[in-house]
Amino acid sequence: MLRSCTLVLLLLGLTLPLAAQQVAPEVYTLENGMKFLLLPRDTQPNVIAVGWAARVGSVNERPGITGISHFFEHMMFKGTTTIGTSDADRDGMYIREQETVRSKLRATHLDQQYERWKRGEIADPWDQANDTPEMSDMRARLREIQESQKKVIRKNEFDEIYTRLGASGTNAFTSHDLTFYINNVPSNKLELWAWMESDRLQDSVFREFYQERDVVHEERRMRTESTPTGIYQEQFDAMFWQSSPYSWPVIGWTTDLNSYTREQAQDYFETYYSPNNLVGVIVGDFDFDEAYSLIDRYFGRLERGEEPPRVVTLEMPQLAEKRMNVECDCPPQVEVRYHAVPFGHRDEPALEVMAEILNGVTGRLRKSLIEEQRLATSARVIVDSRKYAGSVGFSGECQAGVDPEKLEEAWYGELEKIQSEPVSERELQKIKNQVLASSYRRLADNFSLMIQLGYYEALGDWEYINEFARQLTEVTSEDIQRVAGSYFDPSDRNVGIYRRKASGGGVAATDPLERFAPEPRAMVRQYLTFLPQMPLEQVEEMVRKMESQVAEAPPDFKIAIEFMIEKSRERLSAAEEEN
Amino acid sequence: MTALEVKKLLILLVLCFSPVVTADDLPIPSRPEELVFEELTFQPPNSADFRHLLDNGVVVFLLPDHELPLVDFSFRFTGGSYLDPTGKEGLGMLAGDLIRSGGSSSSDAESLDEAFDFLAANAGVSVGLNGSGASLNCLASNLEESFTLFIEMLRDPRFQTDRFDLLKSEIIEAMKQRNDSGDEILDREWKALIFGRDHAEAREQTLASIEGITDADLRWFHKTVFNPGNVVIGVTGDFEIDTMKTRLEEALDGWAAGNRCSAPPAPEAEFEPGVYHVEKDIPQGAIYIGARGVVRDHPDGTTLRVMNRILGGGGFTSRITNKVRTEEGLAYSAGSAMIPGVHYPGEFRAYVQSKSRTVALASKLILEEISRIREEPVTQEELDIAKNSIIGTFPRIFESKNTVRDLFVNEERYPRAPGFWKTYRDRVKVITPEDVQRVAREHLDPARMAIVIVGVWSEIAPGDLEGRAKMSDFFGGKVTELPLRDPLTQEPIGP
Incomplete structure (x- = not known):
């Protein structure tokens, strides 16, 4: 799941055989445990590929917060107390006000609406159409706060700063095992990257939390629900993995996506985004001395955290197909x-x-x-x-x-x-x-x-x-x-x-050759390719030959030969009409 | 002492007497705007420095680079699937695939594939709408062998019958999937609407057109397009210029140059502005909003690029993405693209995918942004971001030897105005908010646009729960229902 684009391609690239020519980056580890891999290369001048990965993905989640790693990745672009707001204090106040209302709304969903759903009174406890008047009031209040907050939000400022200064491809992706934040910066702007990334690692503010949740719902609809096989592949994964946390999708189950709180996201950040759980990578047009000094100054200010909890549950052996x-x-x-x-x-x-x-x-x-x-x-x-x-x-x-x-x-x-x-x-x-x-x-x-x-x-x-x-x-x-x-x-x-599916608006007219078994079908297709350019005498000759053989042909081939005879006759009679 | 030398001495003295400053002590600026960056100077490479003429008049661009023991060839040919005769749609694509997979005069298809794979050489042939290409990437250690196989395949393909036949059946199976995904239906109907269903941009192969293609058709296409009269060549990697020139001259020796293919015809279709809809059972509507655009060399081209960055082509720094995604949470994917055409005007289109109930609202917000960029000048800040980004990422256009090579080859075939890249950044710098507004007014007219939607109409039409937009708000509520088309015949399905 990317903030914008497709992970599958990247990962497929990685499963290709990798080999013989050695790759030898310099390893540089800070006291706070953050490890950097540095590889200066001058083949693509003027640009540096930069990124950092957190050793956390959907495998670290649990029921109730599935998809939070990916959702969290989206939140990391919302800024800090410095970036993304014109007034950090008022911004913080609006966020707290929203949280009070949100937690009431969430509780109403989980208690009242879930009860109504269990009794069969409503079909979906999360559908807004099933809101009680009390819930509609809460939503109206939330909209008011959001409207006020807009005045102190600098929308997408994080992206703006990078874009204005010539960075490109600013993005991130989440997989089952890792979350990776990437971009390209001009070769004179490594310090910009160090500033921006260490700032958001130190001081992220999860603003526009609930609007972004709607964005992720749309992402799920686009990637999983509107593609021909998306939801079935998700079901297949859930069937395949029995006890392993790989059984849920990276984007998460819909109910969980509906119910995350800012507090859960904050917990997640504190647990998994300490420098000792991160790795930075710099490849391109830069030199070591500059990199060492920037890494020391900017990433050195992050505080080491506790080691994140280990994944415990392994996959139970499968006993039956x-x-x-x-x-x-x-x-x-x-x-x-x-x-x-x-x-x-x-x-x-x-x-x-x-x-x-x-x-x-x-x-x-x-x-x-x-x-x-x-x-x-x-x-x-x-x-x-x-x-x-x-x-x-x-x-x-x-x-x-x-x-x-x-x-x-x-x-x-x-x-x-x-x-x-x-x-x-x-x-x-x-x-x-x-x-x-x-x-x-x-x-x-x-x-x-x-x-x-x-x-x-x-x-x-x-x-x-x-x-x-x-x-x-x-x-x-x-x-x-x-x-x-x-x-x-x-x-x-x-x-x-x-x-x-029969009625899917799919194939209406069928391939006329589909009724033949694969082998005779191949023969027919080949014959039809040659037929239009065959001299007429040869067509006549072919018809005679086929007629003599058709009786002894195996049933599969018999209907195919009959079809070829018919097509040959059509060609002959068309030629006659022309003359 | 000159002033400069005095300055240098002073700096030295200051350095000597300053206390030792370690990296950790340097203050971190409170905002990124306070960072100071060294000047980065970059001049785009000059194609003439890499351009060579072979003795038969073929133009080649040679960009040697000895870092890795690989050689990479790109042959680009004028001529593409727009040459498919009516009733033989799919010929070009089939011919391209079979040049690669159908063997050559001295090797049957199986041996040729096996040889390339064993040498770890990647060979490819492709026929696109308005141009065709062949490429080879191989280890320098087996260049001779790999290149010989490649050239023979290109000059003298075998079009082996069993592969031809297999490919046809694969194409037919793929054709059956045409209505499986909403995006594909949208792409097809959009092209048909704005370019006309009979123009090469929108013409579709059918079961009948594929079945009707013969060996003679393949050979005709190969002869017409894949010959030295149409080719420009570019090579990068581990080689010497003189040896490579000789190698290419030998490879092309005696290969008859045909006439250069004529340019693709321009579409003539006109469409009625309005809402168009195709029914498909998906939880999210897929929408394009737009019209025909401009040619690549239009004098407003660069300004239009800047305008579109601000409108919807600049990711999170553009208006449509900001409004529809960030602010309203209505879509994951929302933006706009200005796609110029080399031979005839291309297209402008805004795009969004949103749950059925908010299709109308998302469309309305996009149309409002299109109107706004026409009606009021963009802010200086927005303009600066767009301009600085284009200027700051300029070196990436010339990032690697391969990207430079591809640019040179392309512009040899379709030349740009002299000095286009040399003066590019200066031309961007002088663009004003008034310029942006002028080109928006001139080239974007919401009243002349089409809105094409694929999705469940009964859920889309009434609009969002809060009543902010519904489909009858657009074009007086007039909707043209487009039929789903049979995937094999492209004839309308149903009544």
Whole structure:
């Protein structure tokens, strides 16, 4: 979840094999525990990619406050006592007044409205349409306070200062395990970054709290509820993770989003945003001396806090297969997901190489499921290793007329192959060559390098960026067979079957070739491609041949050949009319 | 001693006698405006310094950089899918994909893919609406091998039948998803409305047009577009200029140059201003508000960019985002874009996604902002933020060798006025609030705009619970209902 944009892309980039060429930032740690990774580079002059990550994400939440890490990320852009207001005292007073009314309103929701809902009197305890007159009064009062507060708020001043001074891409994103605040500053403005970031770490004010909550509701509607499969993917995650806190979405459940308080956000800040839980990353056109001195002065003023609480609950072992059947406005597709390993586990490299052997233009899935068996239009395996647990999953979309269950079966076939036969030396070497090349390619852009370093450090240790690459190049065929054998137990399967909803405004006219099985359909499509340019004599010849064969053809092919004969006759009679 | 030398000496003396100042003791300014920054000077690179002419007249830009052992080629061709003949919509895209995936004269498709992958070389071919391209990124250690495969693929593609056939069925499956997401329906109907359904901007492939494409069509498209008569080349990475020139000359040797493709035709459609709606069951309405815009080289181009930054293109520092998102909490995504066209006027559009009940309110607030920027001058402060941001981020346009290369190649094909970038910052500096108001008045007219909405009309039409806006407030309540279209035929569905 980003304050504006898409996390998935960033994280997908990170799961590519990383390798051989070493990345060697300077590590600089302040007495308060804040760690910095510094990498001066002159390939992109005049600009510095900067960011800092907090080692906190939705995995640190609990029922009742799910989504607060992400919501909190939004609040971090609302300013401080210095930035974002023309009168910090009056601003603070309005905030306190709102809190008094808000906490009454919240209590009314949780007591009175929840009771009415439990008795079946209202359908949604949070829908404003179900407000009691008393609640409407409270809302009116809140609007009044908000109106007065507007006079002392400098809207989006935090962004304004950065923008005016030539910074760009000021943004942040939250994942299950970390929250990352990023941008680019001109090379003469590293001090601006140090000022702005240490200011908000020291003195954040969560103003416009409730307006921003509406923004996050809209974000949820946009990303999860208005996309073809969003809410079902959320359900699938909740089914997959049993006891682990990964079971709830980063954006949070709707009820929780409705009920956060400023106090909860403040608690969260004090618990997880101490310098000893943060890592800063600077990559680009700067020099060490300047960076050391700015870091000392600005971030050195933050006070070390207590160590944040550890995550306790681990995922309980899954004992039986789980399945989910979905009908939506989406192409027929299947997902099969298994529990695997957390970030940094010694089996992670072998699982990753196994996935690479299956994926890509020349990977096994494309060759077998798409080109040979003609069951899928796309197919891939994703290894998702998070801080405390991980998964590995197959997903694919079906070709016309193919049942998702058939594609599911074909996946089990591919899995069996990789479990029972060693992968070839050439396949392994190909992956290693790609690992090597991407170890250079990842250095091409400072901004993405900054994010990778912060990501690795926030999940464990930045040095794993080099270590993981080395381990990838050492994976053997036996390793792959071993992990293929240990992580794909049928009782650990979670299967999502998606079919197109009949009345979804989706496909009205159907593909006339859809009624044919994949193999004869391929034959028909190929024939139709050639038919328009075939000389007429050849068309006649083809018709004769097909007519002589049609009787003995297997049933699947019989109807296809009949269709081809019909199309050929159409061509011949059209040609006759022209003459 | 000169004055300067005196000054230097004084500074030295002061330094000697000052107590030792450690970093921690330096005071932290109370506001960021008090920070003092060193001057940053930057001059944009000059394309002529990197431009070379091959012996067959092809222009290349060579930007060597030995930091990483990689070489990156970009071939840009004039000609794109606007050349698709009527009834063969989708030809260009299909041809582009098959040049890449259909093998070459000496390698079948499987061997070619396998060779690229084993060499860890990334090769790509794409055909866009108004231009086409081919790219290769490979390790310098296997440049010879990778580049030979790449050039043969480009010059002499095989268009292998089984891949052709497979690609067609993939395209057809993708086509079936056309109505699955509200944004996609919105994009399609918007383009059809403002450019006309028959113009290349909005023309859609159908099952019939894809089925009808033949091997001969692919070869025609390849010959017409992918030839030296249309190409400009740019190379970055680990190579020497002279060797690279020779390599390119050898690669292009004997490849017949065709005629340069003619420019894409300009759209002629006119639309009736008003509200347009497509029904789709989603909890959030998706909305575009706007009209046709300007050409890239319009004299008001730079001022329009500044105007749009203030209106809705400057993220959290722009009016629409501030009003609709920050102040009212009505949307996560809200803003505006001024998209100029190189060959013909492009478009202006404001966008927002909001829950059904607040679609009318969000639209109303956006239209009010459009009117306001026409009716009153922007504040000096807003203007300064927009101008300083454009000037301050100017070096990022030339950030890496690849971005510079792409800019040079693009402007070789579609030249800008001489000195455009050299004087760019100066031209931004002199823009006044009056200039911004003038271009807003001239180019944005809410009365001539279309509002296109995808969502559940029965929930959208009545507006918000507090009665601040409803859909009948716009254009006298007149709404044009647009039918959902069959994903395979693009014919209207239903009555």
